[in-house]
Amino acid sequence: MQFEHLGAHPxxxxxxxxxxxxxxxxxxxxGPECQILHGAVITAEGGPITLGEHVIVMENALIRASASHAVHIGDHTLVGPMASVSGATIGDEVFLATGTRVFNGARVGRRSEVRINAVVHLRTVLPPETVVPIGWIAVGEPLQILSPDRHEEIWEAQKELDFPGYIFGIDRDTPDLMVQLTERYGRSLARHAHDRPSD
Structure with missing residues (x-):
């Protein structure tokens, strides 16, 4: 299905x-020769999403842009089943395997591989031809690629990246952080109440 949202059509x-x-x-x-498979969701929440040539978005993948974070996916890239790309730039010939997560402000270089259930965190930059192993976490710039059992090191890098501030404009130390976050984000998402089918 296709929907007009904020006056824009796919x-x-x-x-x-x-x-x-x-x-x-x-x-x-x-773009030309792209394949968007069953259950995929590609939603531009105020910012544009562009897919180049021969991009494959597999079943139940999610691609989401926001007003402050557009999405661009380069030519000959595959977004695997149940993968998620939010507000990121993905280069040409990239493989995002099943269940991968790529967060806002991330940049994934040409011919990189993000393997099954791996994460490319907020504002992280993967140079061309980088491999993130199965289940591992890529974080920061300069890049660190860490196994999930190294949570303390991952958290140290994540704190500096400031997820609530960067994505929602809310200080992490706000006492009612989740109240403010859900109410603000909910108001933004409520704009879908006026969407109209366009296909």
Missing amino acids: RIHPTAVVAPTAVLSGDVQI
Whole structure:
């Protein structure tokens, strides 16, 4: 299904194939020869999403842009089943395996591989041809790639990246952080109440 959101309609190249159960919402541009499979959700929440040529978005993947974080996915890139890309730039010929997560402000270099259930954290930069092993976490710039059992080191790097401040504009030390976060984000998402089917 396709939806107009905030006055913008998805634009799909005539050679692209979008499964009937995929959802495209807002300022989404799908390039030539792309394949968007069943259950994929590509939603532009105020910022644009562009997919280059021959991009494959597999089943139940999520691609989301915000007003402050657009998404660009380069040519010949594969976004695996149940993977998630939020507000990030993905280079050409990148492999994002099943269950990977790429967060806002991240940049994944050309021909990189983010393997099954691995994470590229907020504002992290992967140089070209980087491999993030299965289940590992890439964090920061300069880049650190850490195994999940190294939580304390990961958290040290994450604190500096300031997820609530960078994404929601809220200080982490705010006493009612989740109250403010959910109310602010909820108001933003409520703009979908005025979406209209466009296909």
